[in-house]
Amino acid sequence: MSSMSSLFMKTPSHANPFHKTPINHNTNKPILTRVSTRVIQPTTTRGVKTRVRCGLIEPDGGKLVQLVVPESERDIKKRVANDLPKVKLSRIDVEWVHVLSEGWASPLTGFMRESEFLQTLHFNSLRLGDGSVVNMSLPIVLDIDDVQKDRISGSNSVALIDSNDDPVAILNNIEIYKHNKEERIARTWGTTAPGLPYAEEAITGAGDWLIGGDLEVIQPIKYHDGLDRYRLSPSELREEFEKRNADAVFAFQLRNPVHNGHALLMTDTRRRLLEMGYKNPVLLLHPLGGFTKADDVPLSWRMKQHEKVLEDGVLDPENTVVSIFPSPMHYAGPTEVQWHAKARINAGANFYIVGRDPAGMAHPVEKRDLYDADHGKKVLSMAPGLERLNILPFKVAAYDKKQKKMEFFDPSRAQDFLFISGTKMRTLAKNKESPPDGFMCPGGWEVLVEYYDSLAASDSDPVKYV
Amino acid sequence: MSSMSSLFMKTPSHANPFHKTPINHNTNKPILTRVSTRVIQPTTTRGVKTRVRCGLIEPDGGKLVQLVVPESERDIKKRVANDLPKVKLSRIDVEWVHVLSEGWASPLTGFMRESEFLQTLHFNSLRLGDGSVVNMSLPIVLDIDDVQKDRISGSNSVALIDSNDDPVAILNNIEIYKHNKEERIARTWGTTAPGLPYAEEAITGAGDWLIGGDLEVIQPIKYHDGLDRYRLSPSELREEFEKRNADAVFAFQLRNPVHNGHALLMTDTRRRLLEMGYKNPVLLLHPLGGFTKADDVPLSWRMKQHEKVLEDGVLDPENTVVSIFPSPMHYAGPTEVQWHAKARINAGANFYIVGRDPAGMAHPVEKRDLYDADHGKKVLSMAPGLERLNILPFKVAAYDKKQKKMEFFDPSRAQDFLFISGTKMRTLAKNKESPPDGFMCPGGWEVLVEYYDSLAASDSDPVKYV
Numbered sequence: 001m002s003s004m005s006s007l008f009m010k011t012p013s014h015a016n017p018f019h020k021t022p023i024n025h026n027t028n029k030p031i032l033t034r035v036s037t038r039v040i041q042p043t044t045t046r047g048v049k050t051r052v053r054c055g056l057i058e059p060d061g062g063k064l065v066q067l068v069v070p071e072s073e074r075d076i077k078k079r080v081a082n083d084l085p086k087v088k089l090s091r092i093d094v095e096w097v098h099v100l101s102e103g104w105a106s107p108l109t110g111f112m113r114e115s116e117f118l119q120t121l122h123f124n125s126l127r128l129g130d131g132s133v134v135n136m137s138l139p140i141v142l143d144i145d146d147v148q149k150d151r152i153s154g155s156n157s158v159a160l161i162d163s164n165d166d167p168v169a170i171l172n173n174i175e176i177y178k179h180n181k182e183e184r185i186a187r188t189w190g191t192t193a194p195g196l197p198y199a200e201e202a203i204t205g206a207g208d209w210l211i212g213g214d215l216e217v218i219q220p221i222k223y224h225d226g227l228d229r230y231r232l233s234p235s236e237l238r239e240e241f242e243k244r245n246a247d248a249v250f251a252f253q254l255r256n257p258v259h260n261g262h263a264l265l266m267t268d269t270r271r272r273l274l275e276m277g278y279k280n281p282v283l284l285l286h287p288l289g290g291f292t293k294a295d296d297v298p299l300s301w302r303m304k305q306h307e308k309v310l311e312d313g314v315l316d317p318e319n320t321v322v323s324i325f326p327s328p329m330h331y332a333g334p335t336e337v338q339w340h341a342k343a344r345i346n347a348g349a350n351f352y353i354v355g356r357d358p359a360g361m362a363h364p365v366e367k368r369d370l371y372d373a374d375h376g377k378k379v380l381s382m383a384p385g386l387e388r389l390n391i392l393p394f395k396v397a398a399y400d401k402k403q404k405k406m407e408f409f410d411p412s413r414a415q416d417f418l419f420i421s422g423t424k425m426r427t428l429a430k431n432k433e434s435p436p437d438g439f440m441c442p443g444g445w446e447v448l449v450e451y452y453d454s455l456a457a458s459d460s461d462p463v464k465y466v
Numbered sequence: 467m468s469s470m471s472s473l474f475m476k477t478p479s480h481a482n483p484f485h486k487t488p489i490n491h492n493t494n495k496p497i498l499t500r501v502s503t504r505v506i507q508p509t510t511t512r513g514v515k516t517r518v519r520c521g522l523i524e525p526d527g528g529k530l531v532q533l534v535v536p537e538s539e540r541d542i543k544k545r546v547a548n549d550l551p552k553v554k555l556s557r558i559d560v561e562w563v564h565v566l567s568e569g570w571a572s573p574l575t576g577f578m579r580e581s582e583f584l585q586t587l588h589f590n591s592l593r594l595g596d597g598s599v600v601n602m603s604l605p606i607v608l609d610i611d612d613v614q615k616d617r618i619s620g621s622n623s624v625a626l627i628d629s630n631d632d633p634v635a636i637l638n639n640i641e642i643y644k645h646n647k648e649e650r651i652a653r654t655w656g657t658t659a660p661g662l663p664y665a666e667e668a669i670t671g672a673g674d675w676l677i678g679g680d681l682e683v684i685q686p687i688k689y690h691d692g693l694d695r696y697r698l699s700p701s702e703l704r705e706e707f708e709k710r711n712a713d714a715v716f717a718f719q720l721r722n723p724v725h726n727g728h729a730l731l732m733t734d735t736r737r738r739l740l741e742m743g744y745k746n747p748v749l750l751l752h753p754l755g756g757f758t759k760a761d762d763v764p765l766s767w768r769m770k771q772h773e774k775v776l777e778d779g780v781l782d783p784e785n786t787v788v789s790i791f792p793s794p795m796h797y798a799g800p801t802e803v804q805w806h807a808k809a810r811i812n813a814g815a816n817f818y819i820v821g822r823d824p825a826g827m828a829h830p831v832e833k834r835d836l837y838d839a840d841h842g843k844k845v846l847s848m849a850p851g852l853e854r855l856n857i858l859p860f861k862v863a864a865y866d867k868k869q870k871k872m873e874f875f876d877p878s879r880a881q882d883f884l885f886i887s888g889t890k891m892r893t894l895a896k897n898k899e900s901p902p903d904g905f906m907c908p909g910g911w912e913v914l915v916e917y918y919d920s921l922a923a924s925d926s927d928p929v930k931y932v
Contacts, residue, residue: 118841119848121656122590122603122800127848137588178838183656190587190649192658334588372644375584382585382593384850 056238056249056348057388060134061107064234064346067169068101068217077218081159081167085152087144087211089160089168092202095290096140097160097169098221098326102233104343107134111142113212114177121187124338125384135385137338138330139188142171143179145207152176158211167218174213179206189332190371195364197293198330221326227303231289232323234347240321241348246282248273250351250392251344253358255288255296255329256422257305257448259440260406261397263314268408269353269392270319283320284349288340290328293361299324301451308443331361333371334379341380345389354380355394405438426452522704522715522814523854526600527573530700530812533635534567534683543684547625547633551618553610553677555626555634558668561756562606563626563635564687564792568699570809573600577608579678580643587653590804591850601851603804604796605654608637609645611673618642624677633684640679645672655798656837661830663759664796687792693769697755698789700813706787707814712748714739716817716858717810719824721754721762721795722888723771723914725906726872727863729780734874735819735858736785749786750815754806756794759827765790767917774909797827799837800845807846811855820846821860871904892918 059065069077089097099105107128112120117139119126124137142160144152152158152174160169185199186192194200222228232240241249250269254262266283273281287306289299297305303324310317327343330336336359341352358376360369381391398417400407409417420439428435429448440448525531535543555563565571573594578586583605585592590603608626610618618624618640626635651665652658660666688694698706707715716735720728732749739747753772755765763771769790776783793809796802802825807818824842826835847857864883866873875883886905894901895914906914 115844115848118800118845122845123848123850124588125850127850131853133850180656180838182659183837186652186656186658190646190652192652193648334584371649372646378581379584379588382581382589384589384591384593384599387597 056241056246057345057350059103059106059234059346060342060385061128063106064238065103065106065109066101066233066235067103067109067215068220071219074218077170077216078167081161081170081218084157084159084170085148085155086159086161086165087142087148087152087171088165089142089162090202091163092291092328093142093160094162094168094221095326095328096142097215097217099290099343100140100215101169101217101221102235102326104234104325104327104346105136105140106234106346108136108140110171110215111212112140112210113175114210116212117141117177117210121184123384124335133385135338135342135383137335137342137383138332139184141179141210141212143203143206144176144209144211146209148207149176149209152211157213168221169215169217171211171213171215174211176209176211179208179210181206181208188330188335190335191363193363193365196331197361198291198328198332201291202328225300227289227300227324230303230322230324231326232321234343237284237321237323238348241282244280244282244319244321246280246348248278248281248351249284249349250281250353251284251286251341251347251349252353253286253288253325253340253344255292255302257297257302257425257440257444258285258309258314259420259425259444260314260438261399263309264397264406264408265353265395266315266320268395269351272392273351281319281351283315284344284347285315285320285322286325286344286347287322288329289324289326292329293331296329297448297451301447305444305447308447309441312441312443314441314444329359331359331370333358333360334375337376337380338383338386341383341386341389341391345386350388351390351392352380353392353394356396399436399439401436404436430456522707522712523811523816525569525572525700525812526808526851527594529572530704531569531572531575532567532699532701533569533575533681534686537685540684543636543682544633547627547636547684550623550625550636551614551621552625552627552631553608553614553618553637554631555608555628556668557629558757558794559608559626560628560634560687561792561794562608563681563683565756565809566606566681567635567683567687568701568792570700570791570793570812571602571606572700572812574602574606576637576681577678578606578676579641580676582678583607583643583676587650589850590801599851601804601808601849603801603808603849604798605650607645607676607678609669609672610642610675610677612675614673615642615675618677623679634687635681635683637677637679637681640677642675642677645674645676647672647674654796654801656801657829659829659831662797663827664757664794664798667757668794691766693755693766693790696769696788696790697792698787700809703750703787703789704814707748707750710746710748710785710787712746712814714744714747714817715750715815716747716819717750717752717807717813717815718819719752719754719791719806719810721758721768723763723768723891723906723910724751724775724780725886725891725910726780726904727865729775730863730872730874731819731861732781732786734861735817738858739817747785747817749781750810750813751781751786751788752791752810752813753788754795755790755792758795759797762795763914763917767913771910771913774913775907778907778909780907780910795825797825797836799824799826800841803842803846804849804852807849807852807855807857811852816854817856817858818846819858819860822862865902865905867902870902896922 116126120136120139125133126136127133157170157172158174159167160171162168181203182192189196252266270281287302306322344352354377357373360371363370377393396409397406398409398419400416401418402416430452432449582592586602586605591599592602593599623636623638624640625633626637628634647669648658655662718732736747753768772788810818820843823839826837829836843859862875863872864875864885866882867884868882896918898915
């Protein structure tokens, strides 16, 4: 990731980049962006020493939650954990501890208690003590079974341990309440059909109780998979954006390889932001790093592919930050896209690019998409707590056979365009065929071919998530 | 219904009854009640002519929606309707037209368009143009099938007709959008299990499209069942409360016969409101009058029973208004109770009594209640748009065998209490047995026995709702 930023010195002191009022393109109303007024550094313009006030969008609740205990307290917390009743975490649970620990879900300070769980299920939002509302659309909960519940009995805290029995965190001031799985699934996904990947993996077989409380995380969550350097916390991302003196941050959530249509969209978004008067819009290219379904391309391969895309110059490293979003994936469409957007506010993004059918998938039983392709975008634009986020609807790009490159779809010459679906892309890569020139940079395509090769070599289905 | 109120003259001019700040008992925070400042009438205190400002809680959106066209326009609207494409209404559809026409769902001005439908499903609330939020938890929608959709084609308005083909209303500026029934059911009920009474009656077999728009209702909806006099609109109820100079209105939603436990609760609520400093709390005893499931006691019998309860002096007619709430019943627990509460705000109620498991029922497939008995109360206290409504949790009453009357349950002498369930009550009435003395006033009980007698006489199950 490049450092910089020379632009900072060019910015005159009166040009607080947030003095302009961005417009919500869904309502055509100005968006009031609360700006933190932290003084970044003194600078000098025309010989007069002044201070540039600059700032990223405020985190939800006004303060970024950070739940990892200071290094000096680690040993004592481990000893405390040792004496507490234990709850073993699944890999998805650890991913949620990671998410919570770094404040992606600010102002949540731990796994949800019942009040937060109910507000999430019914209202996709939480009301704070001061009456303000933040978005919260996915339950971030920890389940326990009857035996664990009995073992915890009267304790006020529990230790959360990983698969090696090492303590990960302490959950304090716990509250145990019923886990109505059917209701949770119905209200989160809008269906209870069997075959929802997250539900099958993490809910159907889960315990009948949920345990909420405040987390103390013993040390930063690391995966030691060679990708930890990409896992910047919201705090680190904010630091990076400030270092680059970003005056707009636009986030792009993805869980697929990047093709030139994506690149076109991101480049075009930057162009539009510059036209709006921003001086230094920075792209947060933010692949999802937690649980994904078995037929998605695994994170390690996606990251290799993203690296190539940057190496091949498809995106400009000067104004692009590539980082991993540690959340598990629900595939819950309009409900989940709110979470994806909200978490990026906490990382400093004030623009969010929303695609067609975000977080959608095929209905697990019926022959149709689970969600209406437009609902994600619509629900996002109406969601409580996201009013200050600028929603940028995805423009559809397709392969333009005339220009031999990816281009925004122009319905007036529809016959010139070729839509290359994910399935088509996978089939080509599996068969080592090449996509049309200009669909994806050659380096990126090679990574995909290599991935499907590795699958064929192991003569097995994609590795099941465990 | 008694008129009155002599109390008005006793109220000194400075004693605006809403100057006190009521407390939300769930949060222990004061509730800010927006008060309309309409001047009711001039009065005289100590020889000085002053004006008493008085007012009920404001309707949602600030203005009570009323959609029945003036009588002078009826004929012309009928002629207009005659020339429009027609949509035939089911009985439940007509009930919703009734609900909408009188402003129970203010600020809705007709069947929901997609934006309102999505906000209802995802957020249980609607954001208004001024950024304020009103509660709206149940979809109020009208379905059409493919054939009807084709027939409507390019028209901007449609006529809604009843089972006799008589025009009921015109729906203007229509919007047609997809009716994803599975998602609607899952997000409304938190289950998709077969056997939900409203879903079976009105959704499962419904068309695949919804049609929203603005209603012009040709004449007030009447049922000619001898009960129309009980069907006061929100506007008429507000008039009645103002006539009685109510300074607090507490609403009690019910769809069952009233027993002395209910009466105790209502009397006790009035006592508590007087203690809080209100001078004239009025009870809105508000049985639900629309669609109910087959084994509920039908409205006509319930109304007979409620009349007896008032005749027998169990409730004081001086400070009780009995009226019918025209909404159909969803049995959607925590989601529906919000609708029950919100609609009563529009009718002028600023206190709402919430029971155990409100709008709940047995799970249609599994052997358990569909909802956690406490969730309705909790969700209601957290619901967006209901912040200004005082939620009064129901205190559990049971039959006190020692005192031989209904009394609030006292866990310290649990053995003295007898819980008489709805099932037990029905069994007793069916077998013409008497409940314990003091459970229900004798006149009310006779009505119930008569009802079950009539069922036995017709040797059939309770009349199916058609």
